[in-house]
Amino acid sequence: MNTTRISVGPLLYYWSRQSTLDFYAGVADSAVDDVYLGETVCSRRHELRLDDWLEVAAMLRDAGKTAIMSSQALIESESDLKALRRMVAQADFRVEANDMSAVRLLAEAGRKDWIAGPTLNIFNPDTMQLMMEAGATRWVVAPEMSGEAMAALLSEMQTRPETEVLAWGRLPLAHSARCFTARHFNLQKDTCEFRCLGMSDGIVLRTREGEPFLTLNGVQTQSARVHNLLADLPEVARQADVLRISPQGSHTLDVIALFREALDGQTSALAAFERSAEWMVDRACNGFWHGKPGLELQLPAGAKS
Amino acid sequence: MQSIELVCPAGSLPALKTAVDNGADCVYVGFKDATNARNFTGLNFDPKAMREGVNYAHARKRKVLLALNTYPQAHNWADWTAAIDRAADFGIDAVILADPGLMAYAAKTHPQLRLHLSVQGSATSYEAINFYHERFGIQRAVLPRVLSLPQVEQVIANTPVEIEVFGFGGLCVMVEGRCALSAYATGESPNCNGACSPGKHVRWEQTPKGMETRLNGILIDRFDDSERAGYPTLCKGRFEVNDETYYAIEEPTSLNTLELLPDLARVGVRAIKIEGRQRSPAYVAQVTRVWRAAIDKVLAGADRFTIQPAWMEELAKVSEGRSHTLGAYYRPWK
Numbered sequence: 001m002n003t004t005r006i007s008v009g010p011l012l013y014y015w016s017r018q019s020t021l022d023f024y025a026g027v028a029d030s031a032v033d034d035v036y037l038g039e040t041v042c043s044r045r046h047e048l049r050l051d052d053w054l055e056v057a058a059m060l061r062d063a064g065k066t067a068i069m070s071s072q073a074l075i076e077s078e079s080d081l082k083a084l085r086r087m088v089a090q091a092d093f094r095v096e097a098n099d100m101s102a103v104r105l106l107a108e109a110g111r112k113d114w115i116a117g118p119t120l121n122i123f124n125p126d127t128m129q130l131m132m133e134a135g136a137t138r139w140v141v142a143p144e145m146s147g148e149a150m151a152a153l154l155s156e157m158q159t160r161p162e163t164e165v166l167a168w169g170r171l172p173l174a175h176s177a178r179c180f181t182a183r184h185f186n187l188q189k190d191t192c193e194f195r196c197l198g199m200s201d202g203i204v205l206r207t208r209e210g211e212p213f214l215t216l217n218g219v220q221t222q223s224a225r226v227h228n229l230l231a232d233l234p235e236v237a238r239q240a241d242v243l244r245i246s247p248q249g250s251h252t253l254d255v256i257a258l259f260r261e262a263l264d265g266q267t268s269a270l271a272a273f274e275r276s277a278e279w280m281v282d283r284a285c286n287g288f289w290h291g292k293p294g295l296e297l298q299l300p301a302g303a304k305s
Numbered sequence: 306m307q308s309i310e311l312v313c314p315a316g317s318l319p320a321l322k323t324a325v326d327n328g329a330d331c332v333y334v335g336f337k338d339a340t341n342a343r344n345f346t347g348l349n350f351d352p353k354a355m356r357e358g359v360n361y362a363h364a365r366k367r368k369v370l371l372a373l374n375t376y377p378q379a380h381n382w383a384d385w386t387a388a389i390d391r392a393a394d395f396g397i398d399a400v401i402l403a404d405p406g407l408m409a410y411a412a413k414t415h416p417q418l419r420l421h422l423s424v425q426g427s428a429t430s431y432e433a434i435n436f437y438h439e440r441f442g443i444q445r446a447v448l449p450r451v452l453s454l455p456q457v458e459q460v461i462a463n464t465p466v467e468i469e470v471f472g473f474g475g476l477c478v479m480v481e482g483r484c485a486l487s488a489y490a491t492g493e494s495p496n497c498n499g500a501c502s503p504g505k506h507v508r509w510e511q512t513p514k515g516m517e518t519r520l521n522g523i524l525i526d527r528f529d530d531s532e533r534a535g536y537p538t539l540c541k542g543r544f545e546v547n548d549e550t551y552y553a554i555e556e557p558t559s560l561n562t563l564e565l566l567p568d569l570a571r572v573g574v575r576a577i578k579i580e581g582r583q584r585s586p587a588y589v590a591q592v593t594r595v596w597r598a599a600i601d602k603v604l605a606g607a608d609r610f611t612i613q614p615a616w617m618e619e620l621a622k623v624s625e626g627r628s629h630t631l632g633a634y635y636r637p638w639k
Contacts, residue, residue, distance in 0.1 A: 074480055075430040076456055084432075101432035104439075119483055121427070121496060123376040126406025130440070144485040144494055145378075152379035173486050174479040174540075177451035177633040180554060184546050189639040205553050206545040207524040214486075216546065216553070221479070223489055287492070293521060294489035 002263040004237045006256060007034035007164060009246040010070040010096075012172060012217060014196045017047040024056050026253050028063035031260035034242060035060050036096055038070045038087070042179070042218045043080050044192065050086055057093050070096040073119045074175045074219065096140065107134040118142050118166065119175075123149070125156040138162040140244065143171050143227065146291035151239055162241045168230070168255055169246025170201070170215050170281070171223040171294055180216040189219075200249025201281050212282050223294060225285040231273035231299050232289055233262050251279035270300065309569075309600055310576040312370065312469060313593045316348040316583055321358040323586040325367050328597030332362055333370040333401065335499075335582065339381075340388045341372040342425055343582040344499030352391070359395050368398035372582075374423035375499045376404050386410050393418050401447070402426075403482060408441035421469070422446040425495065427482035431463035438466050445469055447578060449481045450560065451633050458572035467575040472562050473592055473620065474580025476632055478540050478555040486539055491521045502538045509534065518542070561620055561629035563599055567610045570603050588623045595619050 008027055011020065027035055037053045037060075039045050048056070057067035069087050072080060087095060088105045097103045098117035106114045116136040122128050128139060139161040141150050147165075154160055181203060182192040196202075202217035204224055212224035229236050229243070236243065243263075245255055255276065262272035277284075287296030313329035315321035324332045335341030337349040350358060362369045371392045377385035385407055392400050393415040400418060402408050403425035411418055424447040428434045437443045445467040448457065461468050479486070487501040488494035495501045506521040516528045518537035525542035528534040535541070540554040560580070562569065569577065577600065579592050595616045603610050621629070632638055 073483070074451065075433070076452060078459055081430055081432055099430075099433060100426075100428060100436045101430045104432050104436035107436075119427075121376055121403070121482060123378050123497065124382055124404065124406050125379055126382070126409060127404055128406075130405050130409060142485075142496075144488040144496065149378050149380070156379055171485070171489065173489050174484040176479045178478060178555075178639050184549075184553065188637045190636060203546055208527055208543065208545060208550060209524050210545065211524070213523060213544065221486065221554070288488070291492075293492040294485065 002237065002265065004240070004263050005033040005242040006031065006259050006263070007036060007242050007244045008032050008252070008256070009166070009169065009244045010036040010038055010040045011247045012041055012220065012222070013199060013202060013247070013249070014042070014045045014047065014194070014218070015200065016198055017052075019198075020048060021056070023247065023252070024060065028060055028065065030253050030256045032065060032245075032256050034066045034068060036068045036070045040070045040073050040098055041175075041220045042196075043072060043077070043083070044189070044194070045196075045218075047197070050083065054090065054092070066094075068094045068096055068115060070117065071098045071102040073098040073117075074177070075099050075101050076177065097136070103131065103134055111135050113137055115140060115164075116161070118172070123153070125153050128153060128157060128161065132159065132161060136161065138164060138242070140164040141166070141240075144288055144294065147232075147235065147239055147289045148291055154239075163239070164242035164244055165229070165236060165240040166227060167236060167243035167245060167259070168228055169226060169244075169248060171227045171288070172220060172246075173214070173223055173294075174221040176219050176221070179219050180221065181218050184216060204282075223285065224282050225295055226280045226282055227286060227288065227294070228273065228276060228280065228284040229286055229289055230259070230262060230276050231269055232286060233269035233272065236289070237263060248281055254279055273299075307573065307575065308604065309574065310469075311593070311596050311600055312576050312578045313589060314474075314579055314582040314584065315358070315589065316343065316345075317586070318350070318354045318358050320586040320589045321369075322361055323590045324593050325362050325365055327590050327593035329367060329593050331368040331370050331398070331576070332358070333372055333578075333582070334358060335372045336388055336391075338384065338388075339497075339499045340375060340377075340385055342374050342423075342495050342499045343372070344375075345583050346504065348583060355395050359397065363396070370399045370401055370421065371397045372401045372423065373407065374401050374403045374425040376496050377407065378497065386414075389415065389418070399445070405437070405441070408437065408443065412441045419444055422466075423482075424449050424471070425482040427480050429480065431460045434460065434464050434466050438464065445576065447471075450477055451480055453636050454565065454568055454572065454634050457569075457574065457634075461573045468573070469576035469578050470562075470569060470574050471560055472566075472577035472579060472596060474559060476555065476558060476560040476630065490523055490539055502536075507537055556628065558628045558630050559624035560632045561624065562631060562634060563596075563616060563620065564612055565631065565634055566599055566603050567608075584623070591619050591623055
């Protein structure tokens with residue numbers, strides 16, 4: 001049995017309360033080990049509030065999963081900070097810090113078990129060491145960092161953090177103060193009418209040649225292509241302790257099962273990659289892992305893309 | 306009223322001298338390599354130019370700030386620490402850093418060296434800024450272009466760190482330091498390579514449909530004969546969303562907060578930054594002159610401040626897309 005853990009990253013889209021609860025009920029029955037919960041993208045999204053998320057976390061814990069609360073990536077207002085303080089104050093679940101404000105609050109609270117999220121920009125051993133001294137035990141690698149750069153960082157650490165890599169999902173590429181979904185509907189963010197609610201996978205942005213390029217998800221911009229490391233699995237699993245699957249509108253549970261099968265050697269990495277094609281919302285990419293432009297796809301010889 | 310420093314860009318020695326001559330309090334510069342976020346061909350300072358620039362500014366009682374605001378990795382870490390050592394050796398007045406590991410190095414190795422938190426550090430709240438202050442003693446933070454004016458005021462009220470904001474120039478729509486769009490399209494990012502939408506990936510092509518601009522093959526925009534074709538910065542192209550073609554992320558426009566200057570002064574902003582190390586000395590001269598005059602007027606009495614039409618005309622001439630916006634300071638922009 002392979003010991004690599006599988007995690008479900010925070011839900012980046014805004015689904016209805018019922019769809020969200022149904023999704024996590026399914027996750028409770030899946031082969032996942034760790035589940036990241038909470039709203040990380042936009043403070044206006046309120047289908048579930050912190051207390052609701054904590055209930056989901058408790059349900060998952062009862063199902064044998066490790067639940068982790070993820071903090072909002074872009075902190076703008078005092079009420080954002082208030083929400084963050086409440087998340088840090090609860091002691092039942094670990095916290096993923098996605099901004100230095102969370103790092104400060106977690107360190108101040110003496111927490112020694114937090115997860116350094118992908119937006120903290122940890123790119124070198126010295127910064128990693130500082131985060132660990134502040135209480136981080138796990139590192140979620142920034143998606144733009146290559147496998148090679150990640151390995152180089154880890155090789156210089158005296159104590160290695162648990163390391164988590166995004167292995168499936170549209171790439172979270174940028175955050176803004178501006179909401180691009182509201183902008184698309186000629187609305188302002190403050191009066192956005194919650195138009196992103198129910199968009200299962202965001203809105204695709206295409207070039208003027210019709211090529212899918214990016215995905216608009218409120219204040220977040222994602223890739224259109226699906227970052228998919230299934231074909232790279234043997235190497236990725238050698239380097240990383242945890243593989244993150246980012247929730248998508250459908251088939252997330254199928255993807256989780258496929259990763260588990262591939263990790264446990266019941267199916268080859270390449271076969272798994274080929275099987276995953278029907279569950280992708282767009283074409284695959286894995287360029288970042290290989291130190292290339294993120295939208296590129298690099299496959300071993302003989303693979304079908 | 307507290308003084309407000311005017312912080313101007315220089316991508317070359319002539320630009321530095323121009324900024325100083327036209328009234329900049331501080332000039333910010335970068336070395337000729339990936340250690341800063343404007344790593345463009347033909348731009349920035351070699352050691353000789355740096356020494357001369359620092360001497361020129363210091364002789365006139367102005368400051369030189371050095372941007373070392375990209376994120377080093379394990380394989381090139383030594384290049385960044387060497388750059389900090391050189392900065393200290395050159396008598397640079399402050400280094401502008403984004404990476405916590407580098408801040409720790411600077412604080413330990415050169416305790417007298419003043420540290421500024423770069424906009425690339427993505428610190429948008431006082432909790433984040435105070436983290437860098439407590440751990441590394443940063444004395445100033447440059448705010449990402451995401452906060453509204455009351456939010457800026459809230460930050461200032463809750464931190465001992467001086468706050469610098471962007472006043473004018475090219476506008477990043479995304480939180481600086483949190484944008485991998487260029488990395489996704491070209492493999493080169495502001496965070497790790499100091500470049501966004503780099504020129505070597507750009508192609509201009511006249512086609513029957515119009516002038517097409519591409520970035521690593523990706524069509525960013527297409528212009529008909531009546532339009533002025535702009536540089537394909539990838540967040541400022543026209544794209545299709547649900548069959549509608551428009552500037553889905555942002556128009557090619559510049560940030561211009563001149564009209565907010567009295568408010569920025571009132572809430573306690575300590576420095577105004579002008580973007581544009583990649584721009585010409587002529588741009589630096591024009592923009593520095595206008596902002597020097599405006600800041601002097603505000604410092605003489607904010608209530609008597611009125612915008613002179615000539616200022617706006619001067620700035621409009623050098624604006625990207627010849628238009629400007631208040632950006633996130635103005636809530637409806639969001």
